[in-house]
Every structure is written in structure tokens, then in C-alpha cells.
Amino acid sequence: MRCHFFEEEEKIYEMTDREGRKWKKVYFGDGEHFKNWLDQIKQIAGEVKVEEVFFDEGCLKGKRMYRIWIRQGSIKEEVV
Numbered sequence: 001m002r003c004h005f006f007e008e009e010e011k012i013y014e015m016t017d018r019e020g021r022k023w024k025k026v027y028f029g030d031g032e033h034f035k036n037w038l039d040q041i042k043q044i045a046g047e048v049k050v051e052e053v054f055f056d057e058g059c060l061k062g063k064r065m066y067r068i069w070i071r072q073g074s075i076k077e078e079v080v
Contacts, residue, residue, distance in 0.1 A: 003059035015069065023049060027068040034066050045070040 015023045026045075027037045042048050049069040055061055 005055070005058060005060055012067070014072075017049075022072040023069040024072050025067050026070055028053075028065060030063070030065045034068075038068055041068055041070060045074050047071045047074050 009028055013025050015025075017023065026041060027034070029037070038048070038050065047070065049071075051067040051069065053065045053067060055063050055065075
């Protein structure tokens with residue numbers, strides 16, 4: 001059975017900070033996998049935010065996970 005939280009997490013993909021800048025979520029998870037993603041994303045995106053998510057109820061009670069955000073437009077995308 002899949003934890004309902006993951007369905008809710010899939011709906012979170014963008015945020016706007018206090019300065020009005022838009023950010024795109026590129027990762028959600030924890031552990032060594034999170035650390036590897038963070039290192040790689042810092043190299044290619046430059047400006048990165050990390051948001052800690054702590055669960056105090058449900059299937060992930062007591063667990064900490066992380067969202068990695070990059071500022072929209074910080075990575076040049078080429079159209080082929």
C-alpha cells in the first residue's frame with residue numbers, strides 16, 4: 001500500500017519565494033541519495049534551496065525528508 005503523502009507530494013512542483021522568484025522542485029527524498037542529488041544539482045544549477053519536511057503523523061511519522069528547489073531559469077535549456 002502506498003502512503004497517501006506521496007500522492008500529495010507529487011502535486012508540489014513549484015513555489016514562489018518572498019521576493020517573487022519562482023522555484024522548481026527537482027528532488028524529494030532523504031539519505032545518501034539526497035546528498036548525491038544535492039551535490040550534482042549544485043554543480044549544474046548554482047542557486048539551490050533545500051527544504052526540510054518533518055512528518056509528525058501518518059505512514060512517515062518521525063521521518064525527515066528534503067525537497068531540493070532550483071530557481072526557474074537558472075539552468076539554460078536547449079531546444080533541439
